[in-house]
Amino acid sequence: APDTLLLPTATLIHASVIPVLAGSGHVFVEATAHRTVYDGCVAARGQGATLQRFRGDRPDQLDAQLGAVPPGSTRLVCLDGVNSMSGNIPDVPRLAAICRNRGATLYLDDTHGFGIVGERRGDELCPYGARGNSVVRHTGETYDDIVLVGGFSKAYSSLLAFLALPTPLKDLLKIAAGPYLYSGPSPTASLATTLAGLQVNERRGDAIRADVYRKTAKVLDHVHGLGMATPNTDGLPIVEIVLSDASDLDAVADFLWDSGIYVTLAAYPLVPRDRVGFRVQITALNSDDDIDRLNTALTALCERFAVLRPGS
Numbered sequence: 001a002p003d004t005l006l007l008p009t010a011t012l013i014h015a016s017v018i019p020v021l022a023g024s025g026h027v028f029v030e031a032t033a034h035r036t037v038y039d040g041c042v043a044a045r046g047q048g049a050t051l052q053r054f055r056g057d058r059p060d061q062l063d064a065q066l067g068a069v070p071p072g073s074t075r076l077v078c079l080d081g082v083n084s085m086s087g088n089i090p091d092v093p094r095l096a097a098i099c100r101n102r103g104a105t106l107y108l109d110d111t112h113g114f115g116i117v118g119e120r121r122g123d124e125l126c127p128y129g130a131r132g133n134s135v136v137r138h139t140g141e142t143y144d145d146i147v148l149v150g151g152f153s154k155a156y157s158s159l160l161a162f163l164a165l166p167t168p169l170k171d172l173l174k175i176a177a178g179p180y181l182y183s184g185p186s187p188t189a190s191l192a193t194t195l196a197g198l199q200v201n202e203r204r205g206d207a208i209r210a211d212v213y214r215k216t217a218k219v220l221d222h223v224h225g226l227g228m229a230t231p232n233t234d235g236l237p238i239v240e241i242v243l244s245d246a247s248d249l250d251a252v253a254d255f256l257w258d259s260g261i262y263v264t265l266a267a268y269p270l271v272p273r274d275r276v277g278f279r280v281q282i283t284a285l286n287s288d289d290d291i292d293r294l295n296t297a298l299t300a301l302c303e304r305f306a307v308l309r310p311g312s
């Protein structure tokens with residue numbers, strides 16, 4: 001990346017940087033973007049920007065929306081890199097091309113991709129690519145007109161986040177992004193765990209990612225074999241399962257907990273009513289026995305509760 005700027009969390013970055021980048025111009029937020037991205041966009045609106053939503057899977061619609069903005073005004077397009085719920089990767093090259101053509105900046109929150117997906121190489125150990133250096137490199141893109149936000153709170157379990165951005169923008173944010181000036185930096189202990197994490201990444205990150213990929217594939221194969229629907233199409237270790245009956249959520253959570261499985265619950269209004277369910281995260285520390293226990297629990301869950309089926 002051309003340059004970087006560090007703040008303690010991605011949440012702070014979105015809240016402070018999106019309003020600066022948007023100014024009194026036009027912000028476009030993707031419909032499934034993470035809540036913290038959306039909140040940053042709402043803060044921008046509070047400071048004079050105009051806010052519109054778009055669908056990441058309808059780039060033509062975004063193109064038309066960008067084209068309808070008066071010439072010369074600032075345009076900022078915000079979305080998740082690896083999506084926090086579906087676990088899927090957006091079409092960054094297509095979106096970046098549209099943004100460049102329309103004079104917009106593409107702002108990507110890849111806190112979920114950073115540490116997992118990375119540059120594609122002939123010698124990569126799995127389809128996640130190599131080095132875990134995020135979605136811009138993974139999709140073969142350059143940083144031209146792209147601002148990338150990455151975070152260490154997921155793959156690295158440390159309190160730190162960063163922007164990858166051009167140096168002039170960094171210089172502006174250092175004086176214009178409130179928390180950078182007025183809030184404390186990432187604590188020393190967290191910087192130490194980040195550095196240790198980067199060393200692990202250097203030494204054996206690709207092997208760890210290949211292992212996560214293998215275990216995720218085992219779960220996804222099982223989910224597909226059971227005839228459960230999941231939006232996961234890219235094989236990343238976020239597997240969202242949607243329930244047919246949202247009122248089952250409490251019972252499903254208890255059932256999984258009692259089976260020794262901890263998942264993230266997706267209750268309304270965290271997700272739309274027709275997307276209520278849970279999100280399984282496979283991590284590097286899950287053993288093969290853990291994966292087998294999860295798959296057994298999912299089989300039993302399917303027998304007791306109604307889950308969404310493909311195509312429904």
Ligand SMILES: Cc1ncc(COP(=O)(O)O)c(C=O)c1O
Pocket residue numbers: 008009010011012034036037080084109111112151152153160161
């Ligand atoms: C896509 C996305 N962005 C941002 C955040 C918040 O990151 P941080 O903990 O660095 O504030 C999360 C956390 O769940 C997330 O999923």
